[in-house]
Amino acid sequence: MKKIFEEENRLQKLLDVEAALIWALGEVGLYPKDKVKKVVEKASTKYVKLERVAEIEKRIKHDVMAVVKALAEVCGEEGGFIHFGATSNDILDTATALQFKEALGVIESRLWKLEEILMNLTEKHKKTIMVGRTHGQHALPITLGLKFAVWMREISRYIERIQECRKRVLVGKLTGAVGTQAGFGKEGIIIQKLVMEKLGLRPVEVSTQIVQRDRYAELICILAMLASTLDKFATEIRGLQRTEIGEISEPFDLKEQVGSSTMPHKVNPIVSERICGLAKVVREFVIPALENIPSWHERDLTNSSAERIILPSTFILVDYMLNLINHVLSNLRVNEEKMLENLNLTKGRIMSEAVTLALTKKGLTRQEAYKKVRSLVLKSLLEDKSFREVLLTDETVKNLLDEKELEEVLNPQSYLGTAIEQVEAALEKTRKEREEKESLL
DSSP states (O other): OHHHHSHHHHHHHHHHHHHHHHHHHHHTTSSOHHHHHHHHHHOSTTTSOHHHHHHHHHHHOOHHHHHHHHHHHHHGGGGGGTTTTOOHHHHHHHHHHHHHHHHHHHHHHHHHHHHHHHHHHHHHTTTOEEEEEETTEEEEEEEHHHHHHHHHHHHHHHHHHHHHHHHHHSEEOOOOSSSSOGGGGGGHHHHHHHHHHHHTOEEOSSOSSSOOTHHHHHHHHHHHHHHHHHHHHHHHHHHHTSTTTOSEEOOOOTTTOOSOSSOTTOOOOHHHHHHHHHHHHHHHTHHHHHHTSOOSTTOOSHHHHHHHHHHHHHHHHHHHHHHHHHHHHHTOEEOHHHHHHHHTTTTTGGGHHHHHHHHHHTTOOHHHHHHHHHHHHHHHHHTTOOHHHHHHTOHHHHHHOOHHHHHHHTOGGGOOTTHHHHHHHHHHHHHHHHHHHHHHO
């Protein structure tokens, strides 16, 4: 990902746009076709050196003109029409779209891998029972597979968002200084169309001097959302790795890795914490991306300096975060014994809803059943007795539920609802989507 945004690759993308423009000028008869070949050949960092461009820019204080001059130097007399009819942002914004195209390909490949990892975890743990928590408190039994299925479908939606936003983000322009294509005359629309087809981009429908920044803002917002989702995954891993919970944990090399410089026993979730920390940075880039949407009249330069930071940084950080989460989830440690142990921490009180509904089915109103069960839950809690023991001594419960029925109601495995069916349906949907996407490649 870093290579995509390095100066060498950026220069090559600028040269690619200039070469495509010269080719299109030749196609419409504005430039001799016999001179096109040399310009296209020389529009490469093999001939146009980054050092020479930097040298020219230092003198003339203009980045695109420095590229034009450096390319013209190596083309000789054939370079006389380079940049004809274009403005700087025709080249800059179209080159940026080419970088986006490469970068989104990397992000999407990472997401496909993450989705696959989550599919495997979902399948493996679809029946692995554990505590479901709300407000940090034990709520009802859940399966680890259901948790992973939720994550899996969230990543599926990001793959869809990335694919869907391409038609708005991967666009270039050749509309000139204020968007009128005056420099190209009547050939402007066809020149733009030819250039974008050559580069594998869409042409803007209409523009000012720049590609409108709502497109870039959408992209940064999607990537910031993705960073927040990875933050969510990492936060859950950190929470479940707490010493007093200990249900899942990120990989840790027990032979070599050091958790603390002073506490030898520490096994810290540092990779997950790194993901959470970087998500804070990525989210901060949303503000300048949104601030870049407004500009004075047909354009000003207030967006440029911010974009030099936020565009490459967002992609590089999100790519790094995806690599981290893929590593963590591929090597995740799951402690099923601890999950069962934690399931019994409330001495059966986690099944209070199941008891309430069972009593309702036996004739109590839902409100009566809730009041009764709540009083028995408090008795179990305050007297430190098992919920089963308290229930068996209550006359109302004994009259409505025999001991065998009560055992079934108190069994967490019997109160998973449609969790497994939902997991299987989510897996099937994801498999079908992947097959459809692969068939389009």
